[in-house]
């Protein structure tokens with residue numbers, strides 16, 4: 001409105017940077033947000049190093065991506081980087097680099113080089129101690145420290161970006177910064193980070209993302225093996241057919257894809273080691289449920305998002321939900337990319353397929369509990385044909401569930417049991 005008097009009230013840099021440290025990251029999720037940036041920059045290799053040094057520990061996250069120009073680097077260090085995003089880029093808020101880093105450390109340095117021809121390596125630092133002193137959003141160029149020099153060394157041969165975290169006050173509080181406890185703590189966090197990255201980026205690591213090759217991720221020189229919650233190598237899974245839902249998005253509609261999988265029970269897994277490995281960070285029971293992928297990057301791993309409760313009988317049930325970044329608002333993705341909400345329309349559409357999946361998972365669970373007692377002797381079918389008959393039973397149930405309501409389904413099974421009890425038992429209906 002003409003003549004309206006305005007006052008610019010710029011936020012206090014010192015206060016705001018302090019409060020933005022606590023928006024819900026932990027060490028592994030903060031590192032994962034930086035790996036997002038590396039993947040978006042087209043990297044095929046990402047290395048995470050955790051280095052313990054008495055009173056000088058640091059973390060490096062290095063990649064071989066596109067690197068940044070000087071203006072790009074300055075913009076990258078702005079809280080709320082100004083830029084446009086393509087569909088399915090992993091970034092969104094222009095915050096992750098800063099908020100993720102400062103959730104763990106007080107000094108963030110970005111070292112970057114853009115191309116093999118450009119030998120210049122740029123170094124810019126955002127330091128919370130300086131900001132607290134000056135109360136200004138300033139960054140400084142060309143700082144130096146052993147960690148920064150090591151980072152520059154990585155880029156001497158080839159381009160890419162290295163993010164350096166120093167003054168790790170949240171990781172190693174001062175009184176622990178130089179003793180054995182600190183060393184062990186950093187090692188434990190590195191192990192947790194490996195586990196987290198192997199899970200959230202499993203499709204990228206395995207080369208399952210269309211249009212891009214495998215991304216190698218190493219933590220302290222150890223190459224990560226992808227942790228795929230759906231155990232694609234296992235032969236005894238039941239994979240339900242994919243369901244696709246159209247959901248309204250900004251400027252049109254977008255697809256949400258759902259696929260349920262019943263994992264093999266312990267006795268049907270290829271080996272006990274694989275069964276234990278597939279258990280996941282929170283173990284079988286709490287890893288049941290929905291695995292929600294935003295542009296192929298996992299943002300929720302397990303749980304039923306309020307559709308139902310965790311239940312021991314459903315522990316073999318897992319399902320993937322895929323959405324594209326044009327549904328970010330509908331899914332209410334948060335800055336730390338650690339939580340999403342199912343949009344009400346999706347929630348409604350998922351009720352039935354989730355229920356079907358759980359019926360089959362319950363079945364597989366009960367069957368595994370029974371297996372011990374069956375020997376295949378006394379003229380009954382042999383163990384092998386028993387297994388085959390039960391598989392036929394599962395296939396019948398999966399097919400029936402595709403076209404009937406749950407009460408109808410239960411009634412049909414009851415009729416079959418009544419008419420043909422022996423066969424029903426053999427088919428495990």
Ligand SMILES: Nc1ncnc2c1ncn2[C@@H]1O[C@H](COP(=O)(O)OP(=O)(O)O)[C@@H](O)[C@H]1O
Nearest residue numbers: 037038041076081091092093094095096097161
């Ligand atoms: N490893 C990297 N390689 C190239 N560019 C990067 C890298 N990390 C960050 N950037 C640039 O910095 C910007 C800000 O990153 P960030 O704060 O994580 O926000 P967002 O990822 O949501 O855009 C990115 O959009 C990108 O342009």
Ligand SMILES: [Mg+2]
Nearest residue numbers: 037091096097
């Ligand atoms: Mg980012």
